[in-house]
Amino acid sequence: MRSKVVFARMLRNRQTRYGLIALLVLLLLAYVGPFFGPHDWLEKDFAAFMEPPSADHWWGTTQIGQDVYAVALHGMQKSIVIGFLVALISTGLAALVGASAGYFGGWLDKALMWGADLLLVLPSFLIIAIVSPNLRGGSWLWFVLLLAAFSWMITSRVVRSMTLSLREREYILAARYMGIPGWKIIIRHVVPNLSSLLIIDATLNVSAAIIGEAGLSFFGFGVQPPDVSLGTLIAAGSDKVPGYSWLFLFPSGLLVLLVLSVNLIGDGLRDALDPGSNS
Amino acid sequence: MGAYLLKRLVSNVLLVAIAASMAYFLAATSLNPRAKYEGRQPPVAEAVIDSTLDDYNLNDKKPVFERYVTWVSGVVTGDLGKTWQGKSVNDEMGRRIGVSLRLLLIGTVLGSGIGVAVGAFAAIRQYRVSDRVIGVAAFVIMAVPVFVMAKMLTIGAVGMNELLGTKLEYTGEYTPGLSGWDQTLSRLNHLILPTISLCLGQIAFYSRIQRNMMLDVLGQDFVRTARAKGLSRKAALLKHALRTALVPAATYFAFTFGTLLTGAIFTEKIFGWNGMGAWLVDSIQQNDTNAVAAVNLFAAVCVLFAGLLSDFIVAALDPRVRVS
Numbered sequence: 001m002r003s004k005v006v007f008a009r010m011l012r013n014r015q016t017r018y019g020l021i022a023l024l025v026l027l028l029l030a031y032v033g034p035f036f037g038p039h040d041w042l043e044k045d046f047a048a049f050m051e052p053p054s055a056d057h058w059w060g061t062t063q064i065g066q067d068v069y070a071v072a073l074h075g076m077q078k079s080i081v082i083g084f085l086v087a088l089i090s091t092g093l094a095a096l097v098g099a100s101a102g103y104f105g106g107w108l109d110k111a112l113m114w115g116a117d118l119l120l121v122l123p124s125f126l127i128i129a130i131v132s133p134n135l136r137g138g139s140w141l142w143f144v145l146l147l148a149a150f151s152w153m154i155t156s157r158v159v160r161s162m163t164l165s166l167r168e169r170e171y172i173l174a175a176r177y178m179g180i181p182g183w184k185i186i187i188r189h190v191v192p193n194l195s196s197l198l199i200i201d202a203t204l205n206v207s208a209a210i211i212g213e214a215g216l217s218f219f220g221f222g223v224q225p226p227d228v229s230l231g232t233l234i235a236a237g238s239d240k241v242p243g244y245s246w247l248f249l250f251p252s253g254l255l256v257l258l259v260l261s262v263n264l265i266g267d268g269l270r271d272a273l274d275p276g277s278n279s
Numbered sequence: 280m281g282a283y284l285l286k287r288l289v290s291n292v293l294l295v296a297i298a299a300s301m302a303y304f305l306a307a308t309s310l311n312p313r314a315k316y317e318g319r320q321p322p323v324a325e326a327v328i329d330s331t332l333d334d335y336n337l338n339d340k341k342p343v344f345e346r347y348v349t350w351v352s353g354v355v356t357g358d359l360g361k362t363w364q365g366k367s368v369n370d371e372m373g374r375r376i377g378v379s380l381r382l383l384l385i386g387t388v389l390g391s392g393i394g395v396a397v398g399a400f401a402a403i404r405q406y407r408v409s410d411r412v413i414g415v416a417a418f419v420i421m422a423v424p425v426f427v428m429a430k431m432l433t434i435g436a437v438g439m440n441e442l443l444g445t446k447l448e449y450t451g452e453y454t455p456g457l458s459g460w461d462q463t464l465s466r467l468n469h470l471i472l473p474t475i476s477l478c479l480g481q482i483a484f485y486s487r488i489q490r491n492m493m494l495d496v497l498g499q500d501f502v503r504t505a506r507a508k509g510l511s512r513k514a515a516l517l518k519h520a521l522r523t524a525l526v527p528a529a530t531y532f533a534f535t536f537g538t539l540l541t542g543a544i545f546t547e548k549i550f551g552w553n554g555m556g557a558w559l560v561d562s563i564q565q566n567d568t569n570a571v572a573a574v575n576l577f578a579a580v581c582v583l584f585a586g587l588l589s590d591f592i593v594a595a596l597d598p599r600v601r602v603s
Binding site for chain 2: 047125127131211218220234238241245267270
């Protein structure tokens with residue numbers, strides 16, 4: 001069983017093990033942690049504005065008296081969801097577009113790859129920043145779609161070139177001569193054979209999306225209020241640096257830890273799944 | 280070969296033209312420079328607003344396509360239009376490119392240079408303590424987004440200024456009101472923190488690429504041959520191994536430099552430098568249609584040039600490319 005071998009190799013890798021443990025701890029903190037905190041994230045303590053960390057407010061309070069611990073964990077939930085959704089969509093899109101371009105060839109290949117080139121030339125930051133004001137009041141899911149739409153192109157090129165060689169393999173030829181339609185071959189035979197590349201790509205996309213979300217939110221182009229994410233919290237906190245640095249340090253600390261743990265997993269996965277890589 | 284290059288150039292220019300046009304349409308239809316005039320006290324008459332906006336080619340009452348044609352005919356002759364205040368976009372852009380270049384030239388050269396050196400050093404000392412420390416440090420730095428890094432540097436600078444009484448600057452390009460030598464020193468002082476924030480990520484990034492490439496190259500026959508014909512270890516490593524292993528890093532260098540011109544958004548905004556990156560954000564927030572279109576055009580052209588530049592660098596470094 002290939003998947004069992006891969007899983008065993010993955011767990012034997014020290015980096016991946018640490019990464020998985022760290023991610024698990026962070027997930028627990030994000031989803032279970034709020035229940036242990038003394039305050040709800042919507043609660044406003046009018047007796048404590050911009051208070052430094054204390055026994056009552058573990059990570060201090062914000063300008064309007066919110067508990068930073070509760071708000072930051074709530075924001076981290078959104079960042080995690082955005083990261084995983086964007087990675088899922090963009091890697092899925094890359095697999096579908098790349099595999100169909102490589103498998104069908106001809107004008108479809110040309111059109112799809114030209115579209116990918118075009119999206120690469122367009123600076124995604126600019127487009128998202130221009131479009132997002134029009135989505136104000138809309139759902140943050142739009143933002144997820146926008147981020148995903150601009151992060152699949154390079155992987156799709158890799159997938160395409162790998163599909164070109166897969167297409168000539170015997171089992172694919174056999175399937176084709178048995179009369180199985182192209183889209184079914186892509187889903188059943190091409191994509192599963194690219195799974196290790198896609199898994200690695202999806203993992204690294206998670207951290208890229210989390211950073212991308214935070215970066216856009218830093219200028220107010222990302223997640224819009226009343227939603228909060230780590231990005232909006234860092235943006236709000238960074239104005240108060242250096243005087244009230246806990247507003248900035250706790251959300252950015254969570255962000256860095258999150259990205260670090262995901263990157264650790266991705267790096268370890270690459271070692272486990274890609275026989276060509278050293279170490 | 281010539282025909283292939285020409286074909287590639289034409290298709291790239293076409294891509295840039297389409298990208299710039301799409302950005303113009305997007306900016307022209309969704310940004311609203313009119314609001315800048317409507318909200319004024321005392322109120323401005325609508326006819327006055329219309330004629331002002333007409334002068335700047337920003338009037339949203341005109342069909343978008345008509346405005347686009349005016350914009351393109353300007354761009355073709357080298358005129359990028361007017362900002363919402365009626366200033367020349369060209370002048371503003373020239374000034375800002377200068378600011379960005381000053382910051383980025385030093386930052387990119389230092390970042391990639393130190394990164395390559397650190398990576399090559401780590402590869403030569405593979406699996407020793409220094410290699411591991413460099414690896415872990417690079418890994419951690421690459422997980423820190425540049426806006427967090429920049430703010431951390433600010434916190435650090437403030438702390439250091441308080442503790443040691445130093446005067447490390449963390450906002451703006453220079454202190455106004457100084458002249459001569461003091462002015463130069465002040466400019467240098469203002470450069471320190473933004474340059475570090477630009478460099479650190481790049482050092483981490485390049486050191487990782489360079490280490491991997493160097494390890495690939497170190498085991499190859501031509502390095503052994505160089506040693507066998509009597510070169511010292513140092514000469515063989517520097518002349519043969521490092522040079523070949525530089526190719527991918529050089530490719531990245533060309534591309535990052537092309538994208539950095541608008542990519543130093545965070546560093547420029549956080550440290551208060553009015554360069555191209557900061558303009559990207561400011562022009563969007565100020566509903567400045569022509570400026571947004573100009574920045575976008577500039578970024579696309581930069582990427583195009585970066586591609587050409589990387590081809591040249593690879594040809595200069597890699598003997599195999601020159602032979603074929």
